[in-house]
Amino acid sequence: MKDIVKNTGQHHVESTKNEVSGNKAATFEEAVTATKFGKFNVILILLTIPAGLCAPFDTATMSFTFVAAQCDLNLSLNHKGLLNAIVYAGMISSALIWGFLFDVLGRKKLLIIGFLVDSVFVFLSAFSQSLGLLIVCKYFQGFIVCGPMAVLYSYLSEFHSTKYRSTCQLIIGMCNSFGILLLPAIAWLILPHKLDFSVHGYNFHSWNIFLLVSGLPAFASGILYLFLPESPKFLMACGRNEKALEVFRTVYSLNTGLPKDSYPITELIDETKLNLGNKHGGQVTANRTKIQALKEGFQQIRPLFFPPHLVNVILSSSIMFFVVMGLNILRLWLPQIFQTMTDYQLMNNNSTASLCTMLEIITPSNSTSTEKCVVNTDNSSIYINSMIVGSATLSAFFLAGTLIKMLGKKPMMVITASLAGGSCIGIYFSQYSYMVVIFSSIFQATSSLSSNLINSVTVDLFPTTQRTLAISFGMMNGRVGAMLGNFVFPYLLASGCIPPFFTVAGIMFVAAFISLFVPRTDKLSLR
Known part of the structure; x- marks a missing residue:
């Protein structure tokens, strides 16, 4: 009886393979649809939560830091405007660089490197003793976080079929909104308390601790993405179809509980040969050099x-x-x-x-009063x-x-x-x-x-x-x-x-x- 069930199961898998692939190379959409929706997708969505917190944390931490640090750093209204704006200056200045690295490094490497480096600058900002260092750190936070956050949209969507892909943007949007809700809760737990102490000449206050904690989502994301595979869409775009097939098989096995060799797709189309006749560009060279990637990136624009x-x-x-x-x-x-x-x-x-x-x-008067600056906690x-x-x-x-x-x-x-x-x-x-x-x-x-x-x-x-x-x-x-x-x-x-x-x-x-x-x-x- 078990042999009959086993043979029936094998026959079903073989017929599914024939039905999906039709003895021809499958497109990315056909391949990712065949992986189904299951445990891997749920894990990926859960890992998106800390990653999705990074951008709202990087852009909004200063809004709450002002409240506690304005006496320690002697902040004026213009200083506060500069600290809010400098993050976006960093994002703007790195846009083209990340666009290039997006194609050269791939999704996974960029997510890991981007989030880890972002966390380094957040942690450095927590050691700030002056306005100047804080401004530099905030600029580089914006410069760095722009990359992994842009890749996050693509990475998440490239493991989902068309049926679920439209939900991916909503998920990241909800993560960002959750960050807007979570950040003041963290600030409330830390900033009203008088946490003043010194370590090796560095003076720490509650706002230093707050900045240190705000870097944890980026650090955790960089570590967690080490254990995830590269995007199969990126691998196909680079002509690395065998590696892409291996990723599809792994995702399929995790989602369905079936062995990898039962994945119904056996061959993928060569995406490097697509769009060869497009007069404005769009083609991708297999195993291309960095110079080729840059040229083809401009052709896409x-x-x-x-x-x-x-x-x-x-x-x-x-x-x-x-x-x-x-x-x-x-x-x-x-x-x-x-x-x-x-x-x-x-x-x-x-x-x-x-x-x-x-x-x-809110605007300081022209009074010459020498009263000590006091923060209302x-x-x-x-x-x-x-x-x-x-x-x-x-x-x-x-x-x-x-x-x-x-x-x-x-x-x-x-x-x-x-x-x-x-x-x-x-x-x-x-x-x-x-x-x-x-x-x-x-x-x-x-x-x-x-x-x-x-x-x-x-x-x-x-x-x-x-x-x-x-x-x-x-x-x-x-x-x-x-x-x-x-x-x-x-x-x-x-x-x-x-x-x-x-x-x-x-x-x-x-x-x-x-x-x-x-x-x-x-x-x-x-x-």
Whole structure:
């Protein structure tokens, strides 16, 4: 009886092999679909959580560090703007370098090296005794983290079939939102406490410990990715099909519990011979040199700047520029605004006032007072309010799928950007602290959704070979916007209450207006 079952099972495997491969070389989509969804995919998604925390941690740790370190480092508003902006300056300056290394090193090596080096600079920032060293460390954090975070999207999606791939971006978006919620919780556990001590001449405070802890996700990610295989898509693109087949077999075996030799694909197509006739490039040379990889990388970029893609590149990049600028101006300055509200209430017997009245104390006066700088550590409301805002953002991602199906992506882009602009005006008119928190939550939730919707629409607007490049170009423009916005925002704050909030609102309304010109993508066929 066992022999009959065994023979039947073997017959089923052999028939499946014939059915899937059809005695011909399989495409990547056919090969990855045949691996099924199982334990390996679950493990990969779980490892995405600490990796997905790295970008929000690197960009937002300074927002909470300001609160505790402004006396130790003698920080002015302009210093705070510089520390927020310098991370994005690092990201922008490394964009082309990572694009090249993306093709040369492969996904796995870049993830390991990128996350480990990022953690080194985070740990170095924790030893900062001066503003100068902190600025240098934050710049290199941005320079480094840009690479592995871009690769993370590709790496995760390249182990999933089309059926599950659309969920990958949502998973990383949720990890980022979880980071926005988790970071203030970590700050709340560490920053309010007086942790002052010296080690070999280095003075440590609570904010040094906070920065040290914030580097743990990057360090853990770099170690964990050592145990994962290289992306089979990258291996196929390089002409290393035998190695790619071995990865597919391993994933298949882990997912199904069946032996590797029962994997139904026996041969893969040679992707290095694809796109040979494309006049704008796109072909990939097998076992290519670094110079060939660089040349072919530029060939992949060229089609974006020719019709019919040029108009869509301009539209998507412009929207990303304004949305990411507006989002990251207010997101990174909210803890400082919440701190100012707490300081005002402490100075005025817990009485509240309009936001504009409370913000009057944020700009140092011209007084020649020599009073000692004191940090208000009785500020639990800062972290609670920040977690409320983070929770609203995370909740919005759970509702997004249903709303997009009901309304469509383009209308959702217009609505979310408009709501973000309107809520920013609502912050200005807030007469009570709780109103500031409510409108801030609406702003961050809608603007975060808007930025993710742009990426989703970009995927629909461009063919497969240009999607990653189009998204990368748009993200680079968004980072330029975030950097410029954080340079300018301190001057807006110093000039009064109206300029900062109405400027951010105007930025979001411009993004909503440009979104009106984006083609409807809901009914576009997948290419």
